[in-house]
Amino acid sequence: SAVISQKPSRDICQRGTSLTIQCQVDSQVTMMFWYRQQPGQSLTLIATANQGSEATYESGFVIDKFPISRPNLTFSTLTVSNMSPEDSSIYLCSVELAPGGANVLTFGAGSRLTVL
Amino acid sequence: DAKTTQPTSMDCAEGRAANLPCNHSTISGNEYVYWYRQIHSQGPQYIIHGLKNNETNEMASLIITEDRKSSTLILPHATLRDTAVYYCIVWNTGTASKLTFGTGTRLQVTL
Numbered sequence A: 001s002a003v004i005s006q007k008p009s010r011d012i013c014q015r016g017t018s019l020t021i022q023c024q025v026d027s028q029v030t031m032m033f034w035y036r037q038q039p040g041q042s043l044t045l046i047a048t049a050n051q052g053s054e055a056t057y058e059s060g061f062v063i064d065k066f067p068i069s070r071p072n073l074t075f076s077t078l079t080v081s082n083m084s085p086e087d088s089s090i091y092l093c094s095v096e097l098a099p100g101g102a103n104v105l106t107f108g109a110g111s112r113l114t115v116l
Numbered sequence B: 001d002a003k004t005t006q007p008t009s010m011d012c013a014e015g016r017a018a019n020l021p022c023n024h025s026t027i028s029g030n031e032y033v034y035w036y037r038q039i040h041s042q043g044p045q046y047i048i049h050g051l052k053n054n055e056t057n058e059m060a061s062l063i064i065t066e067d068r069k070s071s072t073l074i075l076p077h078a079t080l081r082d083t084a085v086y087y088c089i090v091w092n093t094g095t096a097s098k099l100t101f102g103t104g105t106r107l108q109v110t111l
Helices: none
Strands: A004-007 A010-013 A019-025 A031-037 A043-050 A068-072 A075-080 A089-097 A104-107 A111-115 B009-013 B018-023 B032-038 B045-050 B061-064 B070-075 B084-091 B105-110
Touching (some): A019 A089, A031 A075, A043 A068, A043 A075, A075 A089, A104 B045, B009 B018, B018 B032, B018 B105, B032 B061, B045 B061, B045 B070, B070 B084
Parallel strands (some): A010 A111, B009 B105
Antiparallel strands (some): A004 A019, A019 A075, A031 A043, A031 A089, A068 A075, A089 A111, B018 B070, B032 B084, B084 B105
């Protein structure tokens, strides 16, 4: 399975600032996904990022708030813009692979963001 | 909306089998049943998946009813390290559909 590295693992930020989260994969992947997990909640998909095209955002998430870059097949970034305390969450990167023909999503360890 | 229903929480004694149920009565013919778990402060971890046949791997067994409207994840000998939130998900991997997480079952393994 793929190894996914996310940076930062955690951060504390001030209201109104922006933070960029990096996701590095040790193999080339077509599809990368960004999820958010608010405190005590399940995971919610933010957007799908394919290399060479604009990210596709889920309902309730917009590009101005969560701009995503996907410069190559092993890397992506998610920016949380103009942060408020409601953005305090764990942000997770994941990739879809098909080892042995079975589609599986592999997740990074997440980036825990606290906004004061 | 998630297409699955799971109990909110369950307890299991260490060394015993943990049987986690999941209802997915609206599952369509080309949707697989996937199970993931999330140990505290970590990303979700893939466990197992199946279409209609029962499946077993080194982590768990998956039993899917004949009508595919429900399934059970079995951890044969639960350990304290199996304490986690377990998510049952239906996913059509052949399309652009996304992996949608429900609320999951919080499994507490006790001594």
